[in-house]
Amino acid sequence: MAKNKTASPALFPMQDTPALSGLARAAAQAPLDSTGCLTEYRPLVSRSILNRTASRRGLPFTHAINPYRGCEFACRYCYARYTHEFLELHDPADFEHKIYFKQNAAWLLEQELRSIKPGTEIAFGTATDPYQPIERRNRVTRSLLQVFARHSGLRLGLITKSTLIARDLDLLRQVAASNALTIHITVTTTDTHLARLLEPRAPRPDLRLRTLARLRQAGIRAGILCSPLMPGINDTRSSIAAVGKAAAEAGASFLAAGALFLKPCSQPTFFRFVEENFPAHVAAYQRRYAESAFATPEYRKRVAEIVAAVCHEHKLGHRFSDQPTGGAMPAHPQSLVAIQPWLPFTQK
Numbered sequence: 001m002a003k004n005k006t007a008s009p010a011l012f013p014m015q016d017t018p019a020l021s022g023l024a025r026a027a028a029q030a031p032l033d034s035t036g037c038l039t040e041y042r043p044l045v046s047r048s049i050l051n052r053t054a055s056r057r058g059l060p061f062t063h064a065i066n067p068y069r070g071c072e073f074a075c076r077y078c079y080a081r082y083t084h085e086f087l088e089l090h091d092p093a094d095f096e097h098k099i100y101f102k103q104n105a106a107w108l109l110e111q112e113l114r115s116i117k118p119g120t121e122i123a124f125g126t127a128t129d130p131y132q133p134i135e136r137r138n139r140v141t142r143s144l145l146q147v148f149a150r151h152s153g154l155r156l157g158l159i160t161k162s163t164l165i166a167r168d169l170d171l172l173r174q175v176a177a178s179n180a181l182t183i184h185i186t187v188t189t190t191d192t193h194l195a196r197l198l199e200p201r202a203p204r205p206d207l208r209l210r211t212l213a214r215l216r217q218a219g220i221r222a223g224i225l226c227s228p229l230m231p232g233i234n235d236t237r238s239s240i241a242a243v244g245k246a247a248a249e250a251g252a253s254f255l256a257a258g259a260l261f262l263k264p265c266s267q268p269t270f271f272r273f274v275e276e277n278f279p280a281h282v283a284a285y286q287r288r289y290a291e292s293a294f295a296t297p298e299y300r301k302r303v304a305e306i307v308a309a310v311c312h313e314h315k316l317g318h319r320f321s322d323q324p325t326g327g328a329m330p331a332h333p334q335s336l337v338a339i340q341p342w343l344p345f346t347q348k
């Protein structure tokens with residue numbers, strides 16, 4: 001990731017801004033900070049960092065934090081691509097290549113936590129991975145954890161695919177000492193080749209599992225999120241069982257999973273992936289997601305039964321086992337919405 005503030009022209013020229021307003025205007029006017037591999041990083045002026053969730057789906061947390069806009073991990077199934085549309089960036093690939101980091105995030109959080117009550121459930125990383133590559137240098141997520149380490153009584157959830165979270169073990173332990181903290185590491189498959197196709201720029205599954213083991217050894221509650229489950233790709237019993245076995249061997253506190261949630265803006269990217277790698281499934285996917293972004297109830301029930309059996313076999317808990325009120329459910333493009341219909345399964 002090359003820091004390059006002066007020499008390199010923007011990979012993607014910024015647009016004229018007269019017709020833009022609000023967030024889109026701020027994004028269009030954000031100066032180039034640095035570049036990476038086909039990626040630009042820009043600071044984004046932000047008015048707030050702790051956002052109240054507006055969803056009507058009854059999510060089990062009330063507030064969300066996303067230090068970044070866009071995500072370089074570039075998962076083929078990521079439904080959060082729509083969030084770049086708020087910046088008037090409508091090419092789905094922009095989500096992977098134009099990354100914005102929020103300015104003054106720690107200061108904003110410190111101010112906003114003053115009006116937050118103890119017990120508030122805050123999900124960290126609801127739209128983008130808080131430990132994507134830019135975090136190694138920019139440390140926005142770390143700065144936010146430093147703020148949380150000075151507070152107590154909150155219920156915090158964080159989700160990531162990144163091994164970089166291990167850098168912050170010291171802080172995570174401090175946060176967990178005075179707040180209820182749950183970490184979710186996403187592993188959709190133990191098949192490295194498939195993971196590279198699905199999640200091109202995320203760390204290998206074995207490295208994520210090793211990171212989970214480190215979190216557990218540090219005494220932090222952490223489990224595996226096997227989401228999204230995608231028909232014909234990673235939803236067989238043997239595939240889920242392999243993730244469950246690896247999770248148990250790494251000492252996971254729990255295993256959870258959810259079915260693929262595919263908004264229209266993400267369909268071109270995902271369908272192209274299916275065409276290239278699972279051509280026999282293209283028609284079925286197009287049919288299945290033509291009318292709804294959600295998988296069918298029958299499908300969700302079927303895979304929920306598989307996950308429950310795998311959890312039972314490997315004595316894996318569920319995410320709410322120590323959080324009877326629902327807990328600080330972590331959020332993520334592939335867990336937030338997709339898992340919600342599973343609550344009857346995970347809470348029984």
Ligand code: SF4
Nearest residue numbers: 071073074075078128
């Ligand atoms: S699914 Fe998560 S890790 Fe993957 S691109 Fe989307 S936000 Fe990033």
